[in-house]
Amino acid sequence: MTPPQRQRRHPEREPDPAPRQEGEGRNPERLFVIGEGNDGAADIDLVTLIVGRAEAPGSLPPEQAAVIRLCETPLSGAELSAYLQLPFSVVSVLLTELLAAGLVQARAPIVRQALPDRSLLEAVMHGLQKL
């Protein structure tokens, strides 16, 4: 018996060779970068870690108060969506408002990039080895 045959595809465009962040050009060891700032809902990643910065003011809507209560310890956007049982896009909007109000803090994820950082990969491998 022979399995069905696939045909390989190729990258749609060449990866952008220009350094994405200041100073990166001088450091070819960097493969991953910290995600950009938190000035819009689009910037909140599934794995952005959110931490509460303040007590929820009494006037806060219940959804936002719930986020603050859940984020006593760091929690990803995906976990917030799961615990709140709200679509991730709704959680992103809540977080954007809370960030603007200074009530929570965001720890940006590390995302794949064009230039190498082996120590990050090694840290993950080390963690997996302990499983």
Place this chain on the structure above:
Amino acid sequence: MDFRSSDTIPGPRAEDQLPHTAEAAVKLVIVGGFGVGKTTMVGSVSEIRPLTTEETMTQAGIGVDDNFGSETKTATTVAMDFGRISVSDKLVLYLFGTPGQERFWFLWNGLFEGALGAVVLVDTRRLEVSFDVMGRLEERGVPFVVAVNTFPDAPRYPLEQLRTALDLAADVPIIECDVRRRASSRDVLMTLMRFLHTLALTGRLS
């Protein structure tokens, strides 16, 4: 939207809370067809009970029941299971299991673009359901490894024959697994990480 009062929402159990030292997170994606073992794999390595995030997708459809040809909109909820592994006090790894259909991907901004890499889980009874997703990963330059879940009633092919059938580049790892076993799932993830490490060493990660 109905929302329960904030006091009634169960948060993470005490043992599921991340330490305050957790300063950054990374993600890996497990992708494959329905029933291929994504949720099982997430669950077998996760330190927390797997959770589900969802997104609502609004599809424009053409009404067929009226004479006006008016557009109707239907909302579909797409769910994605995920788990978590604390790799150190500072760094957290998240694993997302997602259906292979591309129409779901844009729902979660940066799901693949920001991921370190992906595991394509395949079932030899339905090898072709993974063809499209592999092509999409190649087009987007997302590095991936192929894990063949060994279901008892599935046809067994030598891995080299599967490599040829899947038209994998010579350096793309392909391994067999039984994702019900934690050690096997961990091996798959380690294979992906070693592959990424090799790509990083040779400067080919993009």
